[in-house]
Amino acid sequence: MDRKEFFASLGISAASFALMNCAGCAKSTDSPSSGQGGSPASVNLTLDLNAAANSALTRDGGFLISNDVIVVRKSLGVFFAVQRSCTHSNVSLTYQSSINKFYCSAHGATFSESGAVGNGPATRPLNVYQTELTGTNLRIYG
Ligand code: FES
Incomplete structure (x- = not known):
């Protein structure tokens, strides 16, 4: 299944896909696999x-x-990298550098930079991925 088919199977339109993922952001080594709650269980990009x-x-x-x-x-x-989606109900997180936390605007859950739950209602930690910088190429994997 290619990327377009994958997102189509999730009910995400091409326009939504374009907003989430821009051309040129990642090289063709992208190979996320689906994990629980729509977040990749493994990543290599x-x-x-x-x-x-x-x-x-x-x-x-x-x-x-x-x-x-x-x-x-x-x-x-x-650098650090975690799954995009809140573990409570899959809403996209943002990173707030002023408090060093990931924040979910839906119900206020927070997560530490290591993925641990700070404030609920989320109860499960985020998937965390490894990062490796070589020159100007940042690999995210795990
Ligand atoms: S979806 Fe994130 S706190 Fe509810």
């Missing part, structure tokens, strides 16, 4: 930090969503 689409990762506290993963630049050379 590489982001080119020189690409304009990934410019959010050129500043501390910047983040982006690619392939159902939130990727955050904590500081120069320090």
Whole structure:
């Protein structure tokens, strides 16, 4: 199943897909597999930090969503990545650098940078992925 078919099977339109995932964000090594709640159980993707689409990762506290993963630049050379969706009811999270937490606007759940639940109603931690920076290529995997 290719990416388009995958998102179609989830009921996500091409327009929604375009908003979630921009061309040039990731190389063709993207290979997310489905996990519980629509978030990838495993990931293997590489982001080119020189690409304009990934410019959010050129500043501390910047983040982006690619392939159902939130990727955050904590500081120069320090990145982390977790699943995009809140474990309570699959609403997209945002990263709030001022409090170093992932936040769900639906019901107020928060998660630490290591994916642990801070505030409910979520009870399950986020899937966390490894990051590896080589030159300007950031690999997210695990
Ligand atoms: S969907 Fe995130 S707290 Fe309910």
